[in-house]
Amino acid sequence: MAETKATCPYCGVGCGVIIQHDGARVIEVRGDPAHPANFGRLCTKGSTLHFTARPESRLLYPSLRKARDLPRSRVSWDDALDAAAERFASVIKESGPDAVGFYLSGQLLTEDYYVFNKLVKGLIGTNNVDTNSRLCMSSAVAAYKQTLGADAPPCAYEDFDHTDCLLIAGANPAFAHPIAFRRIEAARAARPGMKMIVVDPRRTDTAASADLHLAILPGTDIWLFNAMLHVLIAEGRVNAPWIEAHTEGFDALREHLRAITPEVAAKVCGVPAEDILTAARWWGEAAAPLSLWCMGLNQSHHGTHNGTALIALSLALGKIGQPGCGPFSLTGQPNAMGGREVGGLSNLLSAHRDLANPEHRAEVAALWGVPSVPEKPGLSAIEMFEAVRAGKIRALWIACTNPAHSMPSQALIREAMEQCEFVVVQEAWGNTETAKYADLLLPARTWAEKEGTVTNTERRITHVNPAITAPGETRADWVIARDFALRLGHRLGHASTARLFDYPSAESVFQEHVESTRGRDLDITGLSYAVLDEHGPQQWPFPEGAQTGRVRLYADGKFASANGKARFVIPAEALTAESVDEAFPLRLTTGRLRDQWHGMSRTGKAARLYSHTDEASIDLHPVDLQRAGIDDGELIRVSSRRGSVILRARSAAEIRSGHAFVAMHWGRNLLSSSGANELTLNALDPFSKQPELKHAAIRIEKVELPCQALLMRSAVYADAANGLALERLAALEPWLRRFDYASASLAGREFPSVVLRIANATPIPPEWLEELDALMDLQGGQCLSYADTGRGISKRALIEEGLLTGLRLTGETAAAVWLKDLMVERSATDALRRWILAPLATPPVSGNSRGRIVCTCMNVSENEIRTAVAGGADFAKLQETLKCGTSCGSCVPEVRRLENSYVIALVP
Numbered sequence: 001m002a003e004t005k006a007t008c009p010y011c012g013v014g015c016g017v018i019i020q021h022d023g024a025r026v027i028e029v030r031g032d033p034a035h036p037a038n039f040g041r042l043c044t045k046g047s048t049l050h051f052t053a054r055p056e057s058r059l060l061y062p063s064l065r066k067a068r069d070l071p072r073s074r075v076s077w078d079d080a081l082d083a084a085a086e087r088f089a090s091v092i093k094e095s096g097p098d099a100v101g102f103y104l105s106g107q108l109l110t111e112d113y114y115v116f117n118k119l120v121k122g123l124i125g126t127n128n129v130d131t132n133s134r135l136c137m138s139s140a141v142a143a144y145k146q147t148l149g150a151d152a153p154p155c156a157y158e159d160f161d162h163t164d165c166l167l168i169a170g171a172n173p174a175f176a177h178p179i180a181f182r183r184i185e186a187a188r189a190a191r192p193g194m195k196m197i198v199v200d201p202r203r204t205d206t207a208a209s210a211d212l213h214l215a216i217l218p219g220t221d222i223w224l225f226n227a228m229l230h231v232l233i234a235e236g237r238v239n240a241p242w243i244e245a246h247t248e249g250f251d252a253l254r255e256h257l258r259a260i261t262p263e264v265a266a267k268v269c270g271v272p273a274e275d276i277l278t279a280a281r282w283w284g285e286a287a288a289p290l291s292l293w294c295m296g297l298n299q300s301h302h303g304t305h306n307g308t309a310l311i312a313l314s315l316a317l318g319k320i321g322q323p324g325c326g327p328f329s330l331t332g333q334p335n336a337m338g339g340r341e342v343g344g345l346s347n348l349l350s351a352h353r354d355l356a357n358p359e360h361r362a363e364v365a366a367l368w369g370v371p372s373v374p375e376k377p378g379l380s381a382i383e384m385f386e387a388v389r390a391g392k393i394r395a396l397w398i399a400c401t402n403p404a405h406s407m408p409s410q411a412l413i414r415e416a417m418e419q420c421e422f423v424v425v426q427e428a429w430g431n432t433e434t435a436k437y438a439d440l441l442l443p444a445r446t447w448a449e450k451e452g453t454v455t456n457t458e459r460r461i462t463h464v465n466p467a468i469t470a471p472g473e474t475r476a477d478w479v480i481a482r483d484f485a486l487r488l489g490h491r492l493g494h495a496s497t498a499r500l501f502d503y504p505s506a507e508s509v510f511q512e513h514v515e516s517t518r519g520r521d522l523d524i525t526g527l528s529y530a531v532l533d534e535h536g537p538q539q540w541p542f543p544e545g546a547q548t549g550r551v552r553l554y555a556d557g558k559f560a561s562a563n564g565k566a567r568f569v570i571p572a573e574a575l576t577a578e579s580v581d582e583a584f585p586l587r588l589t590t591g592r593l594r595d596q597w598h599g600m601s602r603t604g605k606a607a608r609l610y611s612h613t614d615e616a617s618i619d620l621h622p623v624d625l626q627r628a629g630i631d632d633g634e635l636i637r638v639s640s641r642r643g644s645v646i647l648r649a650r651s652a653a654e655i656r657s658g659h660a661f662v663a664m665h666w667g668r669n670l671l672s673s674s675g676a677n678e679l680t681l682n683a684l685d686p687f688s689k690q691p692e693l694k695h696a697a698i699r700i701e702k703v704e705l706p707c708q709a710l711l712m713r714s715a716v717y718a719d720a721a722n723g724l725a726l727e728r729l730a731a732l733e734p735w736l737r738r739f740d741y742a743s744a745s746l747a748g749r750e751f752p753s754v755v756l757r758i759a760n761a762t763p764i765p766p767e768w769l770e771e772l773d774a775l776m777d778l779q780g781g782q783c784l785s786y787a788d789t790g791r792g793i794s795k796r797a798l799i800e801e802g803l804l805t806g807l808r809l810t811g812e813t814a815a816a817v818w819l820k821d822l823m824v825e826r827s828a829t830d831a832l833r834r835w836i837l838a839p840l841a842t843p844p845v846s847g848n849s850r851g852r853i854v855c856t857c858m859n860v861s862e863n864e865i866r867t868a869v870a871g872g873a874d875f876a877k878l879q880e881t882l883k884c885g886t887s888c889g890s891c892v893p894e895v896r897r898l899e900n901s902y903v904i905a906l907v908p
């Protein structure tokens, strides 16, 4: 077995991993003890990467639709890229370069981005290249630029160890940046005086572990930060000499804040004025105050000002660039930072240069050896899809992102994709929602198969290595971009294309990127693959001659603006773009679950990652459910002005009354609807163009879906179990939208089961059930079966080797919970056999349902933890007896929360 170093391809913490493999298959992963992001730790998602690196549903060869109404068929790479070049060239010749668009991803490697960016801006001559970072980091980018002069997060993870007051706003790192949160937990344990404040409308596991949780009303962060600054000024805690020497705009902001007292803000934010005062004092008194933020601030129609208002709290104290201090934006995707470095947004240029600046444009043109780069800003993500819908963009190239799931207002996105003349999708897996719209589908290499670099949240660059031979005809993303560029340049008559795209290796691309940073704030001219391999991952800047990268920025009070000063910005105190009213009285927010990643194309393949949450749901306060006459677990209709979906209602004490939460992960691959983004809206921040994915007004209604069914299937033998479950899961996808509600998932661990839940207003046609039985191998005489046609009930159970391995319940699903446990736990069926098809809600013999699994590594359920807590166990005892929270630690915040069961105050 060989070992190869890479990084985890999920979140922006950027943990180092060691891939254990045999050259063809990934066998195991473990944390890289030498990597400075994680020192060997991995969370639930990172530690299960080997379960997701599987062949099922992988794209292996290019396929092309020869005409609109024909299915795609397999083609060679030459034919695929020629067809693409032909179509793009003809659109460019007929309608100009702005009639094509490229929509990329913060999950590409820096080298991939670099080549795409040069292709679009340098060769085609349009700035219509944007990424999903527009949905993610672009407000933080704009906020850093407006205040500090450049898009450079000034802090580092080691600041967690030095801060006295950590203010986490609009982020849930316990779920979304788990290894960073492990470091925060360790810092708090080492320094018990350290304060942690969390600003989040929901009582997340992050919030539940804070010293102070400000459960503000959605969209009111600016009011809170302004009131905190008001207090700092009123109590004389601001650093006037430092402000005078290193900033501008403070006096105007002070004037602006005069009326924003904690009492005023308290009314708007819906939290007590005393709590705002406490937060301000803790922050003001701290020798080293540090803020962290993520999507709760960025995904807002005033996301930029959310950021600038938070950054102002650090600037007012002059607490930036020193250990434990500063405004630290968390990067979502693994290489969103790399994308920002190469200028991978439609308004940016390479190495933090600005499109609007003629000198910068000339520099980039000279570097690339092209006459000019276009001046006109390109379209941002949402604008691009609007232009596609309007027919202004005629050919669209999508790489490494799944907009038919992740963009707001899905109805609009579907319309755009359906009517676009030519859609290219460059993907690793073939079963994404977006892949269905591809006229040309190109198979990309992915994690464990490709080489390049990534930059994490703390500006640290890691060299990522390929471990295994890439499957089928897959190619690296930058190679696809290069080979397309060569063909397109030829057709557009650019004589120099071969020289511009003369990249023999990923390293040659990196070298050119390095050169583009010379003299810039992110100068990395001291770095190469060799340096990274020899000395390990490095933070930027790392100029030629440097021995190490810079841990923190702006220690000297010199900022990246033209006059070297930081700026205070007067924020617009807006609220949410859409307010609630009689028709849509509830406030929806959306976000992440602990164990799933975005559209689940990868995490959705590891059965154990469903054990924490196995079905999409809408979380509502118990009081709101009661008022609407809805039971916990009932299916309900959820509607906004954009669309309507059916979801399972979940009673959730962590949410305020009047509010709701839907996780962003479930889409049409696993659910009968597009989930959260059917409901969201595309209100944009004026500076960052980031859409307000976090807030929408909704209503809920009861629905009558009396015809319910449950199908489950697992395998007897381990070797085939995983592959079979994944194949069956993929086969169910086309079925999901036949029903009013349907949801597919996996369950179990070494022997995954596939699970399909169905609910319909009208009886499910018997011939459909037969087809589903056939899909699940549940036909034939070896099944136990029961039918009562008059009452619409039919049931089937398959018992193999004394284990329940197949189940279909139709019309009467009361026993679903314990039968699911029976299958997943692989318990012997001997004593239960005669009860399996009986209408029993609880198991006839001893044993409670295990319920959801809290500790994924050690397989410990919520019920087991609750029982132990009721018996007097504290956290240490739980760890000792049940072993929960003793491996990756991702469940520690939740186990602690279960230990101190809480009740959130009701706010009507």
Ligand SMILES: Nc1nc2c(c(=O)[nH]1)N[C@H]1C(S)=C(S)[C@@H](COP(=O)(O)OP(=O)(O)OC[C@H]3O[C@@H](n4cnc5c(=O)[nH]c(N)nc54)[C@H](O)[C@@H]3O)O[C@H]1N2
Binding pocket: 011, 012, 136, 169, 170, 171, 172, 173, 175, 176, 177, 199, 200, 201, 202, 204, 217, 218, 219, 220, 221, 294, 295, 296, 297, 331, 332, 333, 589, 590, 591, 592, 593, 594, 595, 596, 597, 598, 694
């Ligand atoms: N498990 C997991 N981890 C991930 C990802 C994943 O898909 N799964 N994705 C990665 C990516 S790309 C990103 S961008 C990050 C996102 O990381 P986070 O931003 O931490 O995660 P979210 O759950 O999107 O949102 C954070 C919180 O914002 C809160 N919020 C909503 N509205 C407001 C508001 O008006 N004000 C405030 N203060 N808070 C509000 C929500 O209640 C939510 O708890 O996660 C990364 N890590």
Ligand SMILES: Nc1nc2c(c(=O)[nH]1)N[C@H]1C(S)=C(S)[C@@H](COP(=O)(O)OP(=O)(O)OC[C@H]3O[C@@H](n4cnc5c(=O)[nH]c(N)nc54)[C@H](O)[C@@H]3O)O[C@H]1N2
Binding pocket: 105, 106, 107, 132, 133, 135, 136, 137, 295, 299, 332, 333, 399, 400, 401, 402, 403, 405, 406, 407, 408, 426, 427, 428, 429, 432, 444, 445, 446, 447, 477, 590, 591, 592, 597, 598, 599, 600, 601, 602, 664, 676, 677, 680, 693, 694
């Ligand atoms: N409602 C709501 N919507 C949201 C958000 C939210 O909080 N709420 N968050 C937004 C944010 S912050 C983000 S970042 C986006 C994320 O949204 P997306 O970018 O759509 O998320 P992913 O599912 O990660 O898409 C990445 C795709 O790339 C594929 N892939 C994996 N590796 C490779 C590779 O090496 N090459 C190529 N070519 N493809 C590969 C994967 O299979 C996957 O389909 O979602 C946004 N949408």
Ligand code: SF4
Binding pocket: 008, 009, 010, 011, 012, 013, 014, 015, 038, 041, 042, 043, 044, 045, 046, 047, 177, 178, 179, 180
């Ligand atoms: S925290 Fe988890 S998801 Fe994020 S990089 Fe580390 S292992 Fe991967």
Ligand SMILES: [Mo]
Binding pocket: 135, 136, 137, 332, 333
């Ligand atoms: Mo993101």
